[in-house]
Amino acid sequence: EPLMPHDLINSKPISAALKEFFGASQLxxxxxxxxxxxxxxxxxxxxxxxxxxxxxxxxxxxxxxxxxxxxxxxxxxxxxxxxxxxxxxxxxxxARLNEYGFIETPYRRVHNGQVTKEIDYLSAIEEAKYVIAQANATLDKDDRLTGDLVSAREKGESILCSKERVQYMDVSPAQIVxxxxxxxxxxxxxxxxxxxxGANMQRQAVPVLRPEKAFVGTGIERVAAIDSGTVVTALRGGVVDYIDATRIVVRVNDSETQAGEVGVDIYNLIKYQRSNQNTNIHQRPIVKRGDKLSKGDVIADGASTDLGELALGQNMLVAFMPWNGYNFEDSILISERVVAEDRYTSIHIEELVVMARDTKLGAEEITRDIPNLAEQQLNRLDESGIIFVGAEVQPGDVLVGKVTPKGETTLTPEEKLLRAIFGEKASDVKDTSLRVDQGSQGTVIDVQVFTREGIVRDKR
Known part of the structure; x- marks a missing residue:
């Protein structure tokens, strides 16, 4: 009988190690x-x-x-x-990690005061052997160090030395941060x-409705936005053939296509997706039909980006002044226009879950037939008791109708009489519907129904 890989290898230890790392590790x-x-x-x-x-x-x-x-x-x-x-x-x-797991940082090589374009990555141990000039050292038009003394670092100490002693130079002043x-x-x-x-608080900025790139920036904004992967960049150069809110179709340049392939790139955009922190991930195209693209061009903005640049806040006119004590210490006061123009309005997407379980008294049921509820409270539910996509809901509104069986309770003589006449057992369920929390309101953007057999959208 032929041997299969699983007869020779036991995959349990490997999968257990992976599961433990990704499921239980602190890191x-x-x-x-x-x-x-x-x-x-x-x-x-x-x-x-x-x-x-x-x-x-x-x-x-x-x-x-x-x-x-x-x-x-x-x-x-x-x-x-x-x-x-x-x-x-x-x-x-x-910075980058080398093959041994040490962190390396790049430096430009210097020969006899001449700064070259060659770049070497040095670890901390290697760096101690060299004299390294600062990134802002003055250079002449031929990229040679000027002046008699140059500010440099040697074995971790700041020194002034002759330009001939310098062996390396920093790549950029920003490389230390x-x-x-x-x-x-x-x-x-x-x-x-x-x-x-300030550096830590930028990470807490919530994506606003209309991002606006900063008037005053440092030049890292574009790189950060592209490298974070939130914007969509062109994989190959070409011309925009078709565009709508959800996709961009690019006809690729002949020079960049391989023989036998369709020279078309289709970019599907993310729409209203919930992030881990319930913020909104939403991509919108920034090119138009007929635009010529090069490889790497930004063609769609993501959350907190404006024209391919990171845009965490808004450009505001700020006054430093007292205002009747309303801005005491670190309080700030914003104008009515800021609120009216939705400058700091953000969209948050929340996922609400309701489960119909089997209880000791019988199965819970998801239904439109809920006791003691007026028809107007049910008019946004479909026939199976689930809210329509697109419904605007307020606090307390029913999202999913659900009833749970109640234990037999002692009945009053009137209830006994009614039950004898109508033979109904409607009153022995209680309303356990999913409702909108107090203090939140919004629009339903998606409904998913899961059953034991997997996801079924239409099995309502």
Whole structure:
């Protein structure tokens, strides 16, 4: 009889290890999806906790402090406030992991004062052997270091040395900070503690209805938006052939197609999808029919992006002044127009679940026939008791009608008489319908019905 792979290999230990890591490990986390920045930051997180690491109680000051080897590898600014300070860090902008798991950062090579385009990635151990000039060192038109003395780093110390001694140079002034910190304009003028708060708070910005890119930015906004994956970019160059709210069809340039393939790229856009934090993920096209595209062009905006740039907030006219005590300390006052124009309005998508279980007294039933409810409270439900898609609901409205069997209760003589005449057993169920919570209202955008056999939309 032929041998099959499963006769030779027991897959249980492998699947158990995978399940344990993704299901139970401290380092396998539920993605923070509030906005594109929180997503990209969460993916670039560096932690000293978890299995094989430190515990919060045991970690002292030395472990948590900023170390000279953090330069260009781990951000000195972005770290949580509280018990995890310094134990959870963020990878710097250009940092990468080498094959041994050490963090490396790029430097430009310098020969006798001549800065070259060659880039070497160095780990902290390798970096200690060289003299490295700052990114803002002045260069002449031929990319040569100018001046007699150059500000540089050697073995973690800041030094002034002759330009001939310099062997490497920083790639960019932003290479020492993380993505979130590099989005703060004029970061160099900020107090470190406040910069930390600013970098962390950007991750809490909720995507607004109409994103607006910043007047004052740092240039990282476009890169952050594209690399976070929230915007749609063209895979190949071409011409936009067809466009609507849900898809973009691009006729690909002949030079970029392979023989025998259809030279058409179709991009399906995400519409009203719920994120892990109940914020709205929604893509909208920003090209029009006939537009010529190159590979990598942004063709659709996502949540918190405007024309392919990260747009976490709104451009506001701000006055620093007292206003009858309403803006005491860190309170702020906003004008009526800000509210009227929906400048800070955001859409949140919530998933409400109701289950019909089998109880000791009988099965619960999802139905439109609910005791003691007026017809107007049921007029948005279909014949099976489930609300229509598109219905606008207010607090207390019934979303799914459900009745649960009640235990036999002692009946009054009148009820006994009625039951004897009409033979009805309607009163022995109680209303356990799913209703809209107090304080929330909105529009139903989707309904899914699941049964034991799997998802069935029409088996109502």
């Amino acid at each position: 396998s986390q539920f993605m923070d999806q509030t906005n594109p920045l929180s997503e990209i930051t969460h993916k670039r997180r560096v932690s000293a906790l978890g299995p094989g690491g430190l515990t919060r109680e045991r970690a002292g000051f030395e472990v948590r402090d900023v170390h000279v080897t953090h330069y260009g590898r781990v951000c000195p600014i972005e770290t949580p406030e509280g018990p995890n300070i310094g134990l959870i860090n963020s990878l710097s902008l250009y 993380s993505v979130a910190a590099s989005l703060v304009p004029f970061l160099e003028h900020d107090d470190a503690n406040r910069a930390l708060m």
